[in-house]
Amino acid sequence: MDNKLEIINEIDKIFEEAQKSLNSAKDLNELDISFRFFTGKKGRLTEIMHNIRLYSTEEKKIVGAKSNEVKNTIEFIYNARKNEFSGAEQKKFLNRYRVDLTIPGNYIERHHKHPITAVLEEASDFFSSMGFEIVEGPEIETTYYNFDALNIPADHPARDVWDTFYLLNGLVPRTHTSSVQVRTMEKKSPPFRVIAPGRCYRYEAVDATHLFMFNQMEGLFVDKNVRLTDLKGILEETVKNLLGARKTRFRPAFYPFVEPGLDLDIECVFCGGRGCGICKNTGWIEVIPCGMVHPNVFKYAGIDPQEYRGFAFGMGFDRIVMLKYSINDLRLLYHGNLDILNQF
């Protein structure tokens, strides 16, 4: 029995020490160390519990119960203090990363389409509503589709290197979207009406109204009874739709692939028609070359000019955007300067 008493005293002593040690721990680390010291694998209490097998049955009962009780209490103290520390840690964390719901949020910038893309889509929608189909053609063309099939003979000045970029392999970056006209007529049998938006390239001195790369929207309408008045009506309606009420005029012009050929001019928005540097003092800006499809072009494409007639136009698209938004220099549209582009 002495032996038993001694052990019970020992357990009480361990408990007191453990209690003191756990309660004086300054942080989670110290707490863990002291907890392990008493109840870990080689802890003092563990050792006693381990040796329990050496005692008599009666002793086992008493010592076992006592040491279990102490172990549970130590665990209880440990868990309570642990929660205390974690709570403090959490508070520290929350204080550091506190969410202040009153701070104004980050401004998410709204994006929008480039003005050329936006107006191009607007125009495509408008033509679709009049029954036009949208078609595309290659930007790098053969001279056949870019010139010959459009009735531009080999000695025509437009084929001069001053206007056209020639590639080493003999192909050309198309100088107009009119090349798509020929490709369309080869593929489709009339009647049909199509538009072909796309980029074109010319060897051009760059200024406020001329670029070496620009956007054009080709239009082609082929049917049995198409007349010049249809062309005028549709183009005037197009200008009204894209630019609102603007003064327009048609004047005769020469293009080898149309007969008769016309130019549709729009009154200069920058000077109100009085004449300025941008309109080269004419008061007008040339926007849509157009005309009735030349019989030779029909012949090249295998369409009988006796049976069918048609009109075609090549809208200078960048100029439409320029007039729509009163941009006085086409180059601004391609500079990628957000101060300018954000205004649209």
Ligand SMILES: [Zn+2]
């Ligand atoms: Zn002007």
